[in-house]
Amino acid sequence: MSKRPKHVPQRTCIACRTLRPKRDLVRIVRLSSPEGESTVMVDETGKRSGRGAYLCRQRDCWERALARQQLERALKVTLTEEVKAHLREYASGLPQHLATRTEDEETTERRV
Template identity: 35%
Template sequence: MAPVVRAAINPGAGPVRTCVGCRQRTAKSELLRVVVGPGPDGRPAVVPDPAATAAGRGAHLHPTVECYELAVRRRAFSRALRVKEGLHNVPVGEYLATRATDQ
């Protein structure tokens, strides 16, 4: 039996995660982690975790508006975070919008 050969992104780059928007595998350090947290109205929402220190299950996303919109269109946040009810994703969109204007 032949050994399984797996393609490495960059072995020295550290852990690799998949973006929930575009589904591309990328180094964890290049992605924004998002988790379920309280939204502005107190209901569960997808919130950014830029320090990647929040407890609980997280998902990763390229910090671009394009990947965010793909994730919203595909309803990827609730699937990746394993939440049955609909999540508000406005906090992540606002975070990305302010980050884009800062650059």
Template identity: 50%
Template sequence: MTIKKIPMRTCVACHTTRPKRELVRIVRKVDGQLMIDRRGKVSGRGAYLCPTRDCVAEALKSHRIERALEVALSPELLHELEQLGGGAE
């Protein structure tokens, strides 16, 4: 019997380890642009975040994503992130 291993990742804001697919992946693509990778398929360096208002707010306030990925967030991406945290609660 094999146990299927679930890939786990850590949120950059609250440092909770959760299954990868429960987190939002922000990826720095090879061209240096950041984007939200909704399918987990984009290659590049990634940072993970819970899709909650608290974690999004904390990540933005403390510049966690910029620090993790060493790139500034574009206004468009900032807006997209704010939408993530502002949804159903």
């Protein structure tokens, strides 16, 4: 009797709408303070509490999400220029495009 494969959590990139394993995406989180102010930041661990949105680890998705205000809609907040600059700075360290996917990865991913 074979063991059942381990469950891999899946999330959708808000920019390209591609379903990927959660660990392959970067989470952006909106934290709310007791005073009602919101802070938006990159969540490296993926475990911070707060409203989150996921983006692929490619600069194209980050640029698209910021340009089309997809990130603002997903987090339900208006981003300041300072926050946008911080997110662009983070994205500058990412590759422009992801490496070409293998056939195996293509069968496990689906476009929504």
